[in-house]
Amino acid sequence: MQSPPVTRGLEDVVVASSSITFIDGRGGRLLYRGYDIRDLARFSNFEETCYLLWYGRLPKKDELDQLRTKLAGRRDIPDGLEKLLEAIPPKTSPMEVLRTGVSALSSFEPDDLKRPESSIGGALRLTAVLPTIITAFHRLREGGRPIAPRADLDHAANFLYMLTGKEPDPSLVKALDVALILHADHEFNASTFSARVTASTLSDLYSAVTSAVGTLKGPLHGGANEEVMRMVHEVRSVDQAEAFVTQKLTKHEKVMGFGHRVYKVEDPRATILREYAKRLSQNSGDTTSFQVLRKIEEVVHHEKGLYPNVDLFSGACYEAMGIPLDLFTPVFAVSRISGWTAHVLEQYSDNRIIRPTSDYKGPTDCPYVPIDKR
Ligand code: ACO
Numbered sequence: 001m002q003s004p005p006v007t008r009g010l011e012d013v014v015v016a017s018s019s020i021t022f023i024d025g026r027g028g029r030l031l032y033r034g035y036d037i038r039d040l041a042r043f044s045n046f047e048e049t050c051y052l053l054w055y056g057r058l059p060k061k062d063e064l065d066q067l068r069t070k071l072a073g074r075r076d077i078p079d080g081l082e083k084l085l086e087a088i089p090p091k092t093s094p095m096e097v098l099r100t101g102v103s104a105l106s107s108f109e110p111d112d113l114k115r116p117e118s119s120i121g122g123a124l125r126l127t128a129v130l131p132t133i134i135t136a137f138h139r140l141r142e143g144g145r146p147i148a149p150r151a152d153l154d155h156a157a158n159f160l161y162m163l164t165g166k167e168p169d170p171s172l173v174k175a176l177d178v179a180l181i182l183h184a185d186h187e188f189n190a191s192t193f194s195a196r197v198t199a200s201t202l203s204d205l206y207s208a209v210t211s212a213v214g215t216l217k218g219p220l221h222g223g224a225n226e227e228v229m230r231m232v233h234e235v236r237s238v239d240q241a242e243a244f245v246t247q248k249l250t251k252h253e254k255v256m257g258f259g260h261r262v263y264k265v266e267d268p269r270a271t272i273l274r275e276y277a278k279r280l281s282q283n284s285g286d287t288t289s290f291q292v293l294r295k296i297e298e299v300v301h302h303e304k305g306l307y308p309n310v311d312l313f314s315g316a317c318y319e320a321m322g323i324p325l326d327l328f329t330p331v332f333a334v335s336r337i338s339g340w341t342a343h344v345l346e347q348y349s350d351n352r353i354i355r356p357t358s359d360y361k362g363p364t365d366c367p368y369v370p371i372d373k374r
Contacts, residue, residue: 003359011261015354016196020053020342021187025262030269032185033057041272046155046180046335047071053185053342054123067124068154074128075149075158078108082136082146090141094134094330095217101133102126102213106206114204116348122205123341130337131155134330135162156180159334164322171283172321175276176331179317182269182310183332185339187262191215191222195340199347200354212340213333219256222329222336227256229315229325232292241295249303257312258300266307273313280320289316 007013022031030037033052040049047068051059059067077085084104088097105126106114113122136146139162147162156177160168186192195212199205216222235244248255260267281290293316300306318328 006359009261010356015188015193015356016347018187018343018346019056020346021185021339023187023262025260026264028263028265028268028271030186037182037268038272040181041178044181046177046184046338049181049184050127050338053338054120054345070124071128071155072149072151072153072158074125075132075151077105077129077132077136077146080108081105081133085133085137085146086140088137093217094137094326095213095223095333097137098130098134098330098333099210099213099217101137102130102206103210105129105133106204106210109206114206116199116202116204119205119341119345119348123338123345126205126209126341127155127337130330130334131159131162134327134334135159138163138324138327159331160321163327172280175280175317176321178276179273179314179331180335182272183314183335185336185342189221190218191336192340192343196343196347197354199344200351202348202351205341205344208344209337209340212336216333216336217329222332224256224309224311225315225318225328225332226325228293228311229289229319229328231256231296232289232316235292235296237288238291238295241292242299245296245299246303249300255296255300255306257296257308258304258306260307260309263307263309267309269310270308270312273310273317274308277313277316277320280317284320289319 020033022034023029024031032040032049033056035044035052035058040052044052048059048064050071051064051067081101081104085097085101088100109122109125112118113125132146132149139146147165149158150161153161154173154177157168157173160172160176188196191212194215195208198208198211219227231244235241245255277290277293278287281287293312297308297312314332315325315328318331319325323331
């Protein structure tokens, strides 16, 4: 029998209808619920973007105020989870901690938060609490104590406050808020897809998010922003950038922060983050990393015709904010949790179990040989 063609990596395979995010890969546009991310980055904020993703429309003022209050009121982690974070070896990667943290948090939560029909409550809770898990672990591994969240601060400001214990600089808060908006959703990317697969079995939201965190961790997905900055630190100067990248490409190695499954032109998120990275590096008085990135960008485009993706400039922004390198991917999760949960809600609303098939290439009809005759 002729087997059907295999689509490796599910490239261009349409697996569901969705009304959350539209990507125009050739035009370089990204829309959440119909709104261009360029407008959202300019005029909106992360909390409003969460509302948009979950409810499908922009909120009225009182609706946004309510959402803000709810998010700010759900940031605390249970004592049991804090004890667990204390017990985790400090050398553990923060993405592993986040995966464990989300999974463990589930056992401390009321059952009704875990039921598919009440997942909006779970979406709020998980979005509110992820920054607390990450910063608490970071403080503990540094030998300090976690800093309690502040309800008077917005999401981005509170994250920086819990990380450093200091009143955050408004320009850094704005840059982080924009980065959170830009990373909030991206259609059927790998981590969102894994969340939807888990939800499609009618498993709970916490399980779906645990799957998503594990998927985001990989260097071909969320882990790329950390790899980009490792590369920048290795290159160190603009003069060495060209030789470094050319050597990588000659060895057929990938340069992190470039290429995209869907965008055939520049990722619109990279365009915005480039501007923020430039501004923040100028404000800090040290533009070396930014210049190295620009040089790498020039060489990769010249040699391979590839454009930057969202990960090329996000790390430089986070570095300017004083966020440690291994927290870059967790910061991605702090944002993408809004999209993951919106997708899980959408999956529950019209569910069919996601179960593809494979083109079997192994043997058939093998006679079973008893162990002493093999
Ligand atoms: N550096 C060098 N070459 C690249 C890169 C890159 N970053 N990206 C793609 N290419 C080349 C591949 O080597 C391949 O060339 P070939 O046909 O000569 O073998 C061709 O472009 C197609 O690449 P694929 O890996 O097949 O493209 P795919 O759509 O499967 O992968 C991906 C997309 C994973 C993003 C890829 O571009 C990549 O690995 N980029 C680097 C990692 C990265 O930055 N990931 C973040 C993506 S954005 C996000 O997840 C938030």
